[in-house]
Amino acid sequence: MDTTQRTEQQRSADRRRRELLEAADRVVLRDGPQASMNAIAAEAGITKPILYRHFGDKGGLYAALAKRHTDALLASLRAALDAPADRRERVEATLDTYLAAIEARPQVYRFLMHPAEGSQSGDQSADQGFDVGKHSAPLLRRMGEELATVIEERLDLGPGTQQLARVWGHGIVGMMHAAGDWWLGERPCTRAELVRGLADLLWGRLAAAGDKVGGPGF
């Protein structure tokens, strides 16, 4: 069999693929999530069909591009999560890592979070298509699962630990995401203040806070 030749071609294709992804990256960074396939192809110095040969469809390119950034971000988060410090410090470091990432490259972040996809004709299932979330940003899901794993590994939550860890993983990631999105749009405070506020929330300060004096009586 012609394995050597195959691998040689494979390598070439992989290199090309990486080049294309880098071009796509530049365009997304410049144009945001609505970057068109034409624009990406032009940036790469080629034309559309090549993109389609490499990535199948726009979703494929999106997936490949997202995987790069998601992997990178997850690696950073994992490092923060695994740091040799107490739990509160680790949580704060993780929040800060995420927020720093979205602050540094908001366009990429937008692309990852709001892919703006839409499958046209095809699935005319007259029933109410219960596929909610299938099209949701995979980044959130992956981060949620990742965090769930860490929580489950580290914490002793008694019976039902596994399920509770997943709930918390997705919940905490969602908290981080929404707060980050809002913060990035309005910049109402420094990153450190935001981190501290969120960590306080996770640390039960909501439950511990006193009622406001003079409020509605209960």
Added chain:
Amino acid sequence: MDTTQRTEQQRSADRRRRELLEAADRVVLRDGPQASMNAIAAEAGITKPILYRHFGDKGGLYAALAKRHTDALLASLRAALDAPADRRERVEATLDTYLAAIEARPQVYRFLMHPAEGSQSGDQSADQGFDVGKHSAPLLRRMGEELATVIEERLDLGPGTQQLARVWGHGIVGMMHAAGDWWLGERPCTRAELVRGLADLLWGRLAAAGDKVGGPGF
């Protein structure tokens, strides 16, 4: 001046507008977020240009439709938030209200959360466009602000209450949203279990939990 006539026409236009919104609602409920303007017009028994005369563009229709559902959902949430019960019960009721809503009408929920918009040419600001979040789902923002208001009214968080309340408002809403999205996709547990898990998280159980025995040593 012909005020009476004006109002008469206005009323007619408003009625038409409401009819169109209801038709749009039905289509979105059936087809999900990728409902086309043509489909909506057909459902309403008219053609596209009328929709455009009423709503400007697709974003306008989206905004009007979203406002309806958002207002309705916010009213429910406010009721849960304002119920005469202790804080934990109110929090659980609020979470449950939201989750019940997205469970009942997932297509509408998807439409609200993933509008899949995209402004084509126009803003060619060569600089990195820092408008992240401008296109984000307004529902999350409104819920976040709403919750922030309630928190600020009710809780005494010492200095910086206002800012902290907003951080928490958006954070909690994001937690609710992401967990709900994940839950709706996978249905890993009952709604009540999810509510309880999230409330536990907000109640500081993350901070209180013990380290897992036999885990990495720290």
Added chain:
DNA sequence: GTGCGGTGTTACTTACGGTAACACGCAGTC
């Protein structure tokens, strides 16, 4: 009757995702 504003239409343009069919270049083979 005649202009005029509101409601409706058809028919079009533009843009984008995706594809088909064709063209070049470069191995290896007879």
Added chain:
DNA sequence: GACTGCGTGTTACCGTAAGTAACACCGCAC
């Protein structure tokens, strides 16, 4: 050296959907 196969690239096209222009109908004041 011509032939074949394959990967890489192209142009030119299709379908769909957003958005618009221009025209048609209708009720109503004057």
